[in-house]
Amino acid sequence: MLASVAALLARALLPSGPLATDFTLTDQDGKPYTLSAHRGHVVALFFGYAHCPDVCPTTLAALARAKRKLGAAGTNFDVVLVTVDAARDNPAVLKRYVHLFDPTFTGLTGTAAQLGPVYDAYHVYHEIAPGKGSANGYIVAHSSAVQFISPEGRLRGTGDWSDTPDELATLMQQARS
């Protein structure tokens, strides 16, 4: 009982938070995407890569379901994937990838000089790990948090890959209030 209460509390977002660091990267259509241009929307920011078969698709599928559950309330809810594998994830690859989950999802890439400060600002750990005998080339170990940004552009807290669509839908609604 106590453990479930604690888990519930851990899932709650903060009432407010620091302003999310602004950035401009390149979206799946090759156009510039500036975070601060999306004020008025809730942004769920997730860092991952298209060759990630397990954790990233699990997260994106859950976010897509959460958005669908919200129905009309989910329309101003933006899911944004920032790649941790810019060498393989160009805009065309990201477009094919994120649109498998939801055609409204955004996939962002950029140069190392553009992405580095974004990883730092959002405390994203990522490390290219050699495949260790795998045919997959290489694997990217990375932070799996989903960071929720309020319509006012404030960082309100995080969810992660193991959250259910219902839990993520609740976090989305909290981020709006």
Place this chain on the structure above:
Amino acid sequence: MIAALVAAAIAVSDAWSRPAIGTGVVYMRVNNRGDVADRLDAARTPVARVVEIHESRDESTSMKGMAMTGVMSMQRVRTLTIPAHGTVTLAPGGYHLMAIDLRHDLHPNTQFPLQLHFARSGWTTVTVRVRPI
């Protein structure tokens, strides 16, 4: 005859996948009704160049001195033991099959065949369903 009896000890159920480009995933439940352990040691499918067994792990605890949580990584595992009278579930965030160099994108509501090799039971073929979002 004996081989057929042994093969019947392994039952694979609920094999599913997700939409993917480039690299896909397969999850499933493997049940061993036999009296001896078996090992999944190979897999292949016409939709990918290679299929490997991987395990996702939370590596946060290994980031000593860094306030990092939720750092996920993957590691290849050569074989997956299915204990006698036991079940191993391949599920998100844990063991999974990685389908590398997909020959086409995996779209929701499609399916593809997958062959699994068990050290004792030999080859078995299952149908993998790509779940809708």
